Amino acid sequence: MVPQKQNTHLAGFTIVELIVVMAIAAVLISVGVPSFTSSLQKGSVTREMNVFIGDLGFARAEAIKEGVTVTMCASSDGLTCSNANTWQTGWIIFPNANLAATTIVPLRKQAAFASKDTFVADNTTSKINFTSEGFTTSLPANPVTFKLQTTPVSSTLTQCVAINKAGRHVIQSPGTGNC
Numbered sequence: 001m002v003p004q005k006q007n008t009h010l011a012g013f014t015i016v017e018l019i020v021v022m023a024i025a026a027v028l029i030s031v032g033v034p035s036f037t038s039s040l041q042k043g044s045v046t047r048e049m050n051v052f053i054g055d056l057g058f059a060r061a062e063a064i065k066e067g068v069t070v071t072m073c074a075s076s077d078g079l080t081c082s083n084a085n086t087w088q089t090g091w092i093i094f095p096n097a098n099l100a101a102t103t104i105v106p107l108r109k110q111a112a113f114a115s116k117d118t119f120v121a122d123n124t125t126s127k128i129n130f131t132s133e134g135f136t137t138s139l140p141a142n143p144v145t146f147k148l149q150t151t152p153v154s155s156t157l158t159q160c161v162a163i164n165k166a167g168r169h170v171i172q173s174p175g176t177g178n179c
Helices: 015-066
Strands: 070-074 091-095 108-110 118-121 127-130 144-149 159-163 169-172
Touching: 015 070, 015 091, 015 108, 015 127, 015 144, 015 159, 015 169
Parallel strands: none
Antiparallel strands: 070 091, 070 127, 091 108, 118 144, 144 159, 159 169
């Protein structure tokens, strides 16, 4: 019997193949990361706006249900109204029968945004009072527009909600109304 020659070639990648694969991976990552970051920002803005709109509806419904004025105001500590137009720091919702509440017992609290997004209203609105009929009483204009913007500002990710004196809100896209 004739002895067979053993194959001494080892299976694996050459250095050239490895470098080519790494270069392709780098190109794909450089294209994908900005898109992923934009997706994360869009999700954050959508979540933040949905929480605000949900709380608007809650405050209005509570005012109608309980037959008493309910206030929604910007708050940085979750206990008092900040009287500042910085809604990204959070807000509280509480019954405010005579519009002169000294002791605030919040029905709902919203903590500050985890992102660095800004959320401000035109006309420096820092509170919204809903009457027992569901109307608003403290708005300096009709409507007041709340603008949510990313940091850094991206006009495609900007979202707005306009609230009128009837207590109704409308979502606006950039370039619509005061958005």
